Amino acid sequence: MLTVKSIHTYYGNIHALKGVSLHVGNGELVTLIGANGAGKSTLVNTICGLIQPRKGVIEFQGKPIQSLPPESIVPKGIALVPEGRQIFATLTVEANLQMGGYIHRHKREQIQEDLHRMLERFPILNERRQQLAGTLSGGEQQMLAISRALMSRPQLLVLDEPSMGLAPLITKEIFKIIQELREEGRTILLIEQNARAALNIADRGYVLETGKVVLQGEGTMLLQHQEVQRAYLGKGAKQIVDA
Amino acid sequence: MLATDLLQYTVSGLTLGVIFALVAIGFNIIYNVTEIINFAQGEFVVVGGLLAVFFVGLGFPIPMAFGASVLVTAALGFGMERFVIRRARNASILSLIIITIAMSMIFKGSAMSLWGKDPYVLPPFSEGGPIMVAGAAIQPQALWVLAVSALVVIALSIFFHRSVYGKAMLACADNANAARMVGIPVRQMVLLSFVLSASVGAAAGVIITPISLMQYDRGAMLGLKGFAAAALGGLGNFYGALAAGAILGLAESFTAGYISSGYKDAVSLVLLLFALFFKPEGLFGSSEAAKLKKF
Numbered sequence: 001m002l003t004v005k006s007i008h009t010y011y012g013n014i015h016a017l018k019g020v021s022l023h024v025g026n027g028e029l030v031t032l033i034g035a036n037g038a039g040k041s042t043l044v045n046t047i048c049g050l051i052q053p054r055k056g057v058i059e060f061q062g063k064p065i066q067s068l069p070p071e072s073i074v075p076k077g078i079a080l081v082p083e084g085r086q087i088f089a090t091l092t093v094e095a096n097l098q099m100g101g102y103i104h105r106h107k108r109e110q111i112q113e114d115l116h117r118m119l120e121r122f123p124i125l126n127e128r129r130q131q132l133a134g135t136l137s138g139g140e141q142q143m144l145a146i147s148r149a150l151m152s153r154p155q156l157l158v159l160d161e162p163s164m165g166l167a168p169l170i171t172k173e174i175f176k177i178i179q180e181l182r183e184e185g186r187t188i189l190l191i192e193q194n195a196r197a198a199l200n201i202a203d204r205g206y207v208l209e210t211g212k213v214v215l216q217g218e219g220t221m222l223l224q225h226q227e228v229q230r231a232y233l234g235k236g237a238k239q240i241v242d243a
Numbered sequence: 244m245l246a247t248d249l250l251q252y253t254v255s256g257l258t259l260g261v262i263f264a265l266v267a268i269g270f271n272i273i274y275n276v277t278e279i280i281n282f283a284q285g286e287f288v289v290v291g292g293l294l295a296v297f298f299v300g301l302g303f304p305i306p307m308a309f310g311a312s313v314l315v316t317a318a319l320g321f322g323m324e325r326f327v328i329r330r331a332r333n334a335s336i337l338s339l340i341i342i343t344i345a346m347s348m349i350f351k352g353s354a355m356s357l358w359g360k361d362p363y364v365l366p367p368f369s370e371g372g373p374i375m376v377a378g379a380a381i382q383p384q385a386l387w388v389l390a391v392s393a394l395v396v397i398a399l400s401i402f403f404h405r406s407v408y409g410k411a412m413l414a415c416a417d418n419a420n421a422a423r424m425v426g427i428p429v430r431q432m433v434l435l436s437f438v439l440s441a442s443v444g445a446a447a448g449v450i451i452t453p454i455s456l457m458q459y460d461r462g463a464m465l466g467l468k469g470f471a472a473a474a475l476g477g478l479g480n481f482y483g484a485l486a487a488g489a490i491l492g493l494a495e496s497f498t499a500g501y502i503s504s505g506y507k508d509a510v511s512l513v514l515l516l517f518a519l520f521f522k523p524e525g526l527f528g529s530s531e532a533a534k535l536k537k538f
């Protein structure tokens with residue numbers, strides 16, 4: 001569905017992505033893990049069209065999209081749940097959802113229908129429907145950000161660190177939602193620092209370090225991998241020696 | 244006698260106030276979407292008024308002249324965004340604001356070469372002499388100003404709170420990156436904001452010209468007072484602009500009536516300075532939101 005081929009992205013002189021390649025197949029849940037500053041968000045923003053890569057190709061359903069702006073990429077079927085949620089704080093919860101369906105604005109019934117489905121799925125959002133989104137708690141905002149992205153009926157859902165800044169219990173809840181989405185047959189690219197939780201639910205994973213993919217493989221395989229355990233799962237060097 | 248004066252000054256103050264408010268709303272529309280303060284806003288009012296004079300001169304009835312003037316001014320707003328602001332879109336907000344000052348000079352210069360330096364007047368929208376209320380003479384045009392302004396404000400609030408495009412503009416104002424990520428074409432929303440605010444400015448110009456005439460160089464003062472109303476009401480806040488416009492209009496009219504008309508322009512500016520010193524987020528703005536903004 002999505003194929004990224006040796007992408008190079010720069011911020012001025014800073015070489016943030018140094019030839020990253022990955023692919024996400026139909027119905028797959030793929031995760032990308034990496035430390036702070038590894039370039040995860042840069043990759044996501046490049047895929048979604050917020051930043052243009054200097055070199056490389058991004059294909060979505062066989063067509064190159066690397067030079068398109070986001071407003072052309074969203075209608076092709078990619079939706080982003082951005083890092084830090086980025087909900088419209090000064091708009092109501094309902095208006096946030098309606099904006100999520102902006103590309104379908106001429107199909108009123110579909111928007112209404114999807115809106116009801118989202119509010120049914122997240123009853124807390126239904127209760128807060130007319131409240132300004134900025135007044136929601138962090139977890140509620142994340143649910144709003146996810147449902148807003150779903151309103152565009154994407155074929156590929158990209159989530160950038162959905163567990164960032166959330167309490168462990170809420171994080172669990174968010175991962176449960178992601179797993180449910182996946183069971184509904186959605187294709188998902190999940191960016192995470194919470195490597196264990198992400199690899200546990202993912203089919204495949206990639207490890208990004210300073211702008212390069214250093215490891216890739218099946219979720220469970222990566223979970224067992226020594227390097228991953230040492231760097232991302234907080235297991236000490238001693239255990240590696242033991243093993 | 245006292246009550247009569249009071250009523251008279253109140254009506255003329257409110258008439259003036261809603262004009263300031265409309266200019267302020269014009270500032271707010273563009274500011275909300277772009278963070279740009281468009282210093283050519285006062286010129287939209289002038290051009291609107293002068294164009295209406297031109298169309299009436301061609302023999303258009305008032306409503307048609309009104310519509311035509313708003314359309315042409317909207318086209319100017321369109322051109323200003325499309326061919327000037329958009330080309331400089333990578334410049335800093337401050338540079339863009341300076342560009343709007345340059346645009347205001349271009350508009351003013353063009354107005355002078357087209358219409359000369361004389362003031363122009365429009366016939367009032369309806370015939371008949373002043374309406375006497377408790378001894379005060381109220382111009383029917385003052386009622387037109389209030390009614391049209393009320394309509395503009397109602398139409399705008401329906402647009403921003405009910406229509407998809409209105410909400411999309413608010414979404415851009417709230418978080419431009421997130422707006423792009425749901426597929427809202429932010430550039431088009433910016434364009435729309437210039438078109439809308441030019442239209443609102445033109446409407447203000449057309450309704451006020453029968454009362455206070457229109458001249459090529461009136462834009463600066465109108466812009467300044469409109470900006471004072473916008474700042475006093477809290478930049479970006481529509482209802483704040485309305486209330487602050489009314490306060491400024493009344494203050495100006497009472498000063499002119501009870502003290503001296505020589506001080507009337509100073510009042511708005513003094514109130515603006517007070518606001519900037521003591522309550523920079525405006526009377527109705529939230530200080531939390533103000534902290535996040537650049538201007």
Ligand SMILES: Nc1ncnc2c1ncn2[C@@H]1O[C@H](COP(=O)(O)OP(=O)(O)OP(=O)(O)O)[C@@H](O)[C@H]1O
Pocket residue numbers: 011014016034035036037038039040041042043083193
């Ligand atoms: N707008 C920018 N301008 C300049 N450099 C940037 C910009 N955004 C990111 N960078 C740099 O690019 C690199 C990758 O940043 P990125 O935000 O993609 O990391 P990340 O993996 O998402 O990190 P985190 O886990 O903290 O979100 C970092 O070194 C960062 O400093």
Ligand SMILES: [Mg+2]
Pocket residue numbers: 040041042083160161
């Ligand atoms: Mg990031």
